[in-house]
Amino acid sequence: KLTFTSGQSSTGDNTQCFDVDIVADNIYEGLEMFTVQLFSRITTVTIAAASQSATVDIEDSTIVEVGFAQSSYTTSEGDGSVQVCVVLLSGALIADVTVGVFTNDGSAMSPDDYTSLQTKKLTFTSGQSSTGDNTQCFDIAINNGKQDGSKSFTVHLIVIVDPLQSSPVMFRPSSMSTTVVIEDLPTNGILYS
Secondary structure (H helix, E strand, C coil): CCCCCCCCCCCCCCCCCCCCCCCCCCCCCCCEEEEEECCCCCCCCCCCHHHCEEEEEECCCCCEEEEECCCEEEEEHHHCEEEEEEEEEECECCCCEEEEEEEEECCCCCCCCECCCCCEEEEECCCCECCCCCEEEEEEEECCCCCCCCEEEEEEEEEEECCCCCCCEEECHHHCEEEEEEECCCECCECCC
């Protein structure tokens, strides 16, 4: 309820303001909006047609952040594989979202040192959040090679399926990629590095 008092005019102190509470629900829903409408119960007061209502847009501040659980992984050629994990770092999903992981050679080369991934898919399902079951893991095969020192390769993240078409998934810059270091097996008591 807004009350304009006797003596107020369009050229003086003519503004009344009010607050509308916005609820932070921690769920990504994209852009939302609502309308505020003016009406008067006094028949002698007319509300200008152009300003009878106003639309308020609510931009969603809930972003789901995804990243690798570790900035680097270390394994040995003798381990046969290395497990890498992707985690929901913040937020909660209201729809399934699929991310992809793929590898890039570094000093370690596929297929000699490891088996490359060409966009492996990981799906986080609706309802998953950073405070619950929030981890997806996968294995990368490590191949036994010759004794030639430690080597490394990189694993990267991309968004593949975003049903909301306004991505709720953001990658934390510090965890968009991770490095896997493959250490040589020791020979005659010597560990090559």
